[in-house]
Amino acid sequence: xxxxxxxxxxxxxxxxxxxxxxxxxxxxxxxxxxxxxxxxxxxxxxxxxxxxxxxxxxxxxxxxxxxxxxxxxxxxxxxxxxxxxxxxxxxxxxxxxxxxxxxxxxxxxxxxxxxxxxxxxxxxxxxxxxxxxxxxxxxxxxxxxxxxxxxxxxxxxxxxxxxxxxxxxxxxxxxxxxxxxxxxxxxxxxxxxxx
Amino acid sequence: xxxxxxxxxxxxxxxxxxxxxxxxxxxxxxxxxxxxxxxxxxxxxxxxxxxxxxxxxxxxxxxxxxxxxxxxxxxxxxxxxxxxxxxxxxxxx
Numbered sequence: 001x002x003x004x005x006x007x008x009x010x011x012x013x014x015x016x017x018x019x020x021x022x023x024x025x026x027x028x029x030x031x032x033x034x035x036x037x038x039x040x041x042x043x044x045x046x047x048x049x050x051x052x053x054x055x056x057x058x059x060x061x062x063x064x065x066x067x068x069x070x071x072x073x074x075x076x077x078x079x080x081x082x083x084x085x086x087x088x089x090x091x092x093x094x095x096x097x098x099x100x101x102x103x104x105x106x107x108x109x110x111x112x113x114x115x116x117x118x119x120x121x122x123x124x125x126x127x128x129x130x131x132x133x134x135x136x137x138x139x140x141x142x143x144x145x146x147x148x149x150x151x152x153x154x155x156x157x158x159x160x161x162x163x164x165x166x167x168x169x170x171x172x173x174x175x176x177x178x179x180x181x182x183x184x185x186x187x188x189x190x191x192x193x194x195x
Numbered sequence: 196x197x198x199x200x201x202x203x204x205x206x207x208x209x210x211x212x213x214x215x216x217x218x219x220x221x222x223x224x225x226x227x228x229x230x231x232x233x234x235x236x237x238x239x240x241x242x243x244x245x246x247x248x249x250x251x252x253x254x255x256x257x258x259x260x261x262x263x264x265x266x267x268x269x270x271x272x273x274x275x276x277x278x279x280x281x282x283x284x285x286x287x288x
Contacts, residue, residue, distance in 0.1 A: 024279070025248075025278075025279040026281065027280075027285055028282060029285055033281065046279060129276075130276045179274070180278075183265050183266060183267050
């Protein structure tokens with residue numbers, strides 16, 4: 001007789017150090033090619049940007065709505081279905097004075113430069129660009145393997161918060177996933193590498 | 196080589212009145228207009244470059260390769276979404 005035992009502390013999710021990127025190159029199977037240390041190669045990921053220092057990690061949440069079918073003949077629903085999913089990737093950005101980067105992250109903001117200054121200001125129409133966003137961290141027990149969280153096509157819905165005070169500023173980012181135009185229908189992916 | 200991301204300014208001493216909004220796509224950068232009667236030019240649409248396997252390609256090439264690599268091209272056109280893609284799977288060189 002073999003006893004079933006699934007206890008394994010190495011399977012407890014933990015990511016340190018985590019890096020968060022926008023604009024990574026997406027492989028055909030929906031994965032992201034990761035180089036040593038969880039970094040992305042700038043040639044393979046020509047359009048990617050590292051958000052730099054963040055706080056409180058990165059998390060994917062997927063909210064769902066369900067439909068149950070109640071009937072007269074039973075006390076409990078007899079059918080059930082998953083109606084919608086809404087993926088989000090959330091983090092807190094510290095390096096908001098990377099103005100070109102934060103302009104990409106904030107719908108409704110554009111980069112403004114002039115002689116002796118650089119910043120962001122508001123745009124005058126309703127357009128904005130969807131972004132792929134990912135968080136990458138080594139596995140706790142093997143730094144050559146990586147945990148990856150991806151939302152393929154999203155935009156940041158968190159309010160823009162730029163605060164000047166004694167304490168360091170943290171700007172929340174909440175990337176809301178949309179349909180990514182993928183034939184397989186995937187909008188998000190959480191995985192770890194095994195090879 | 197001329198840096199097209201910088202918009203010429205007629206008189207830098209005028210400060211913000213000559214500020215220009217710089218697009219991500221250099222060729223779409225436009226000179227700013229003075230504040231006052233006219234609003235400054237604002238570049239709101241910032242299309243990303245089109246990349247396949249880390250190489251910049253034309254939009255037509257990008258759409259063709261996206262269609263061959265797991266994307267619904269018509270849907271991408273509707274969404275105006277052009278992520279950087281690879282033609283390789285995980286672990287392929």
